[in-house]
Amino acid sequence: MTILIKGPRPYGEDAVDVLVEDGRIAAIGDSLTVPGADVVDAAGLVALPGLVDLHTHLREPGREDAETVETGSRAAALGGYTAVHAMANTDPVADTAGVVEQVWRLGQQAGLVDVVPVGAVTVGLRGERLAELGAMADSAARVRVFSDDGHCVADPALMRRALEYVKALDGVVAQHAEEPRLTVGAQMNEGDRSARLGLTGWPAAAEEAVIARDVLLAGHVGARLHVCHVSTAGSVEILRWAKGRGVQVTAEVTPHHLLLTDECAESYDPVFKVNPPLRTEADVQALRAGLADGTIDAVATDHAPHAVEDKESEWASARPGMLGLEQALSVVVQTMVEPGLLDWRGVAERMSVAPAAIGRLESHGRPLAVGEPATLLLLDPTHRATVDPAALASRSRNSPYAGRELPGRVVATFLRGTATVLDGKAQR
Amino acid sequence: MVVKRHLLEAADLDRDDATLVLDTAAQIESALAGREVKKLPTLRGRTVVNLFYEDSTRTRISFELAAKRLSADVINFSAKGSSVSKGESLKDTALTLEAMGSDAIVVRHGASGAPHRLAQWVQGSVVNAGDGTHEHPTQALLDAYTIRQRLGRLDGVRVVIVGDVLHSRVARSNVWLLATLGAEVTLVAPPTLLPVGVGSWPVTVGYDLDAVLPKADVVMMLRVQAERMNASFFPSAREYSRRYGLDARRMGTLPDEAIVMHPGPMNRGMEIAAEVADSARSTIVDQVGNGVSVRMAVLYLLLGGAPGSE
Numbered sequence: 001m002t003i004l005i006k007g008p009r010p011y012g013e014d015a016v017d018v019l020v021e022d023g024r025i026a027a028i029g030d031s032l033t034v035p036g037a038d039v040v041d042a043a044g045l046v047a048l049p050g051l052v053d054l055h056t057h058l059r060e061p062g063r064e065d066a067e068t069v070e071t072g073s074r075a076a077a078l079g080g081y082t083a084v085h086a087m088a089n090t091d092p093v094a095d096t097a098g099v100v101e102q103v104w105r106l107g108q109q110a111g112l113v114d115v116v117p118v119g120a121v122t123v124g125l126r127g128e129r130l131a132e133l134g135a136m137a138d139s140a141a142r143v144r145v146f147s148d149d150g151h152c153v154a155d156p157a158l159m160r161r162a163l164e165y166v167k168a169l170d171g172v173v174a175q176h177a178e179e180p181r182l183t184v185g186a187q188m189n190e191g192d193r194s195a196r197l198g199l200t201g202w203p204a205a206a207e208e209a210v211i212a213r214d215v216l217l218a219g220h221v222g223a224r225l226h227v228c229h230v231s232t233a234g235s236v237e238i239l240r241w242a243k244g245r246g247v248q249v250t251a252e253v254t255p256h257h258l259l260l261t262d263e264c265a266e267s268y269d270p271v272f273k274v275n276p277p278l279r280t281e282a283d284v285q286a287l288r289a290g291l292a293d294g295t296i297d298a299v300a301t302d303h304a305p306h307a308v309e310d311k312e313s314e315w316a317s318a319r320p321g322m323l324g325l326e327q328a329l330s331v332v333v334q335t336m337v338e339p340g341l342l343d344w345r346g347v348a349e350r351m352s353v354a355p356a357a358i359g360r361l362e363s364h365g366r367p368l369a370v371g372e373p374a375t376l377l378l379l380d381p382t383h384r385a386t387v388d389p390a391a392l393a394s395r396s397r398n399s400p401y402a403g404r405e406l407p408g409r410v411v412a413t414f415l416r417g418t419a420t421v422l423d424g425k426a427q428r
Numbered sequence: 429m430v431v432k433r434h435l436l437e438a439a440d441l442d443r444d445d446a447t448l449v450l451d452t453a454a455q456i457e458s459a460l461a462g463r464e465v466k467k468l469p470t471l472r473g474r475t476v477v478n479l480f481y482e483d484s485t486r487t488r489i490s491f492e493l494a495a496k497r498l499s500a501d502v503i504n505f506s507a508k509g510s511s512v513s514k515g516e517s518l519k520d521t522a523l524t525l526e527a528m529g530s531d532a533i534v535v536r537h538g539a540s541g542a543p544h545r546l547a548q549w550v551q552g553s554v555v556n557a558g559d560g561t562h563e564h565p566t567q568a569l570l571d572a573y574t575i576r577q578r579l580g581r582l583d584g585v586r587v588v589i590v591g592d593v594l595h596s597r598v599a600r601s602n603v604w605l606l607a608t609l610g611a612e613v614t615l616v617a618p619p620t621l622l623p624v625g626v627g628s629w630p631v632t633v634g635y636d637l638d639a640v641l642p643k644a645d646v647v648m649m650l651r652v653q654a655e656r657m658n659a660s661f662f663p664s665a666r667e668y669s670r671r672y673g674l675d676a677r678r679m680g681t682l683p684d685e686a687i688v689m690h691p692g693p694m695n696r697g698m699e700i701a702a703e704v705a706d707s708a709r710s711t712i713v714d715q716v717g718n719g720v721s722v723r724m725a726v727l728y729l730l731l732g733g734a735p736g737s738e
Contacts, residue, residue, distance in 0.1 A: 187540075190624050190625070191624060191625045192625040192627075192628040193625070194623070194624075194625060195623035195624065195625030195626055195628070195629070196439070196600070196625070196628075196629075197540060197541065197562060198540040198541075198559070198560050198561035198562030198563065198597060198600060199540050199541070199560075199561075199562075200561075201623070201624060201625075203624070267544070268540070268541030268542075268544040268545055269545075269548075309517065312517070312519055313517055313518060313519070313545070314518055314537065314539035314541060314542040314545050315539060315540065315541045315545075316538075316539040316540065316560065317539060
């Protein structure tokens with residue numbers, strides 16, 4: 001299979017032709033002509049390495065009515081992703097080799113992105129004792145990222161042991177930083193708006209306190225820590241301090257925390273209910289600055305599909321979470337690229353290279369260069385469109401971007417030389 | 429208000445809207461004064477549903493009386509023992525009631541914002557009868573009505589609201605409405621029972637009840653639930669009562685004309701002493717009576733036009 005991609009601009013730089021053979025980039029040059037090759041016209045499109053998501057909820061097994069590995073994979077491919085980390089809070093929980101292998105195999109069958117299971121840190125996400133982390137690491141799923149996401153590993157002694165234990169697996173603990181006692185019944189960011197709306201506040205300190213504790217623990221035991229969905233200005237400051245001290249800590253921010261604020265809660269529409277909650281404009285600005293300067297290493301979607309009945313309710317009884325895979329790159333273009341905070345190489349670093357490195361995915365996040373895997377996306381950065389939830393590939397409709405105009409359209413995605421998306425349409 | 433379809437929060441009301449409700453309540457009261465049959469034909473043929481997800485006998489009865497005195501048909505729908513207890517969603521319940529022909533839904537719900545959600549799903553009017561820890565707009569309207577009745581004005585009236593502001597929908601509605609109507613509001617509470625973010629409200633905040641009482645025209649005591657003690661909002665009921673309760677000694681430091689209010693139900697001996705609740709300054713019984721008039725005014729203004737018109 002030979003594909004000639006005509007005229008893309010790698011990292012937004014000078015236009016070239018890219019020849020793909022046997023799943024790899026065989027040549028990059030001007031005016032390549034290859035008889036018999038399938039030609040993809042990419043004039044004006046930006047080429048980037050395929051995106052890697054560290055934080056995706058695919059809901060299978062257990063809530064196949066909200067999303068399946070297949071529908072989530074399709075949404076991911078359409079968003080320019082070539083690998084996604086599937087979070088462990090399924091039913092049953094991905095806390096054994098059996099469950100992570102099941103999810104991994106479903107991903108292989110769907111064949112749209114590499115589905116990389118995340119293993120639970122503790123049995124049943126209950127925060128009581130370690131799950132068999134080694135068995136999951138050694139399984140066919142090759143788990144390297146462990147997380148109780150949705151729940152915080154709140155017990156400091158257990159968190160310390162988890163951090164230590166995964167050192168032997170070249171693993172990382174991805175912490176959902178939320179002090180549970182400070183967030184009992186919490187519904188939205190605690191501040192002026194929660195006071196007025198009468199929704200129980202989720203204080204920034206409940207996130208920052210856990211991050212502060214965990215960076216100290218990670219530094220103490222010399223382990224890798226990854227912080228999920230950082231949402232506050234204070235968290236960015238703590239991470240900056242910890243990195244300055246040489247702690248092996250990485251962090252991610254979601255597209256929605258880069259764009260939206262707690263003002264969205266004014267409608268009481270639970271499509272805007274998410275955990276951690278949408279914060280203030282000052283937090284948004286600090287997150288963008290942190291992502292720009294590398295204090296925050298990666299963008300991760302926290303794509304969280306929910307069935308209609310779990311969102312079409314009063315705010316307090318709705319489930320937290322929002323879709324993200326299909327709009328993540330567009331949101332990054334709007335919040336980071338257009339204001340000049342990140343160039344295209346920066347986007348590649350934060351959405352592909354860094355998350356692949358954190359997840360230890362050797363064949364992702366590779367440069368666009370001869371001999372490398374042809375795992376890449378083509379983006380039309382000038383295209384603008386209004387988000388229509390009904391048109392999404394996800395099985396769910398809980399997009400916080402409904403009705404918003406966003407820039408950028410993923411025209412094509414290639415996974416090891418195979419087009420998973422062409423002309424903006426999924427190929428399977 | 430004439431052009432609005434719902435009453436969701438006091439924060440939505442401008443000065444003209446709020447004054448119109450109070451004036452309408454006063455007109456209704458004088459129209460009914462001395463009548464043997466305390467009933468107006470205004471809402472004949474209209475159906476008002478009281479959809480109550482929380483037990484609140486007094487508010488439900490007040491709305492029921494208000495609707496009946498306007499000749500509306502009234503349905504009381506309590507969530508307990510209904511389809512709701514079998515797992516029916518708020519949306520399905522609302523659509524069911526509307527399909528049966530309800531013109532207005534008066535809703536009490538434990539979740540803040542539930543009436544706002546309802547208003548997005550139904551065609552008819554929605555009246556918030558208390559949502560979670562958010563608002564209870566008709567309570568604030570009846571409180572404003574009572575203050576105006578007793579003191580003759582609202583502009584410049586100094587109102588002190590005391591107690592569990594954090595969890596109080598009554599406090600929130602009163603803060604916005606009284607500020608809109610020109611009153612000067614002071615909140616007094618232990619800092620644990622004030623929301624983070626209270627600094628953005630149009631109020632003065634204090635922790636010392638004794639310091640503010642000599643300059644108060646109105647003292648509004650909020651119900652404090654003893655359960656809050658178990659979550660360490662305060663050390664003990666006794667300490668709360670000593671520091672923030674209104675007893676006869678404290679009442680004695682009020683100016684002569686000052687009144688004492690409470691939205692009920694009261695914890696006598698906790699936030700308010702029995703001799704204060706039963707004193708001549710107390711408007712607690714007036715508030716209950718005024719509640720019916722104010723709720724009649726709200727229903728009249730929302731539904732009073734011809735069916736189908738706004």
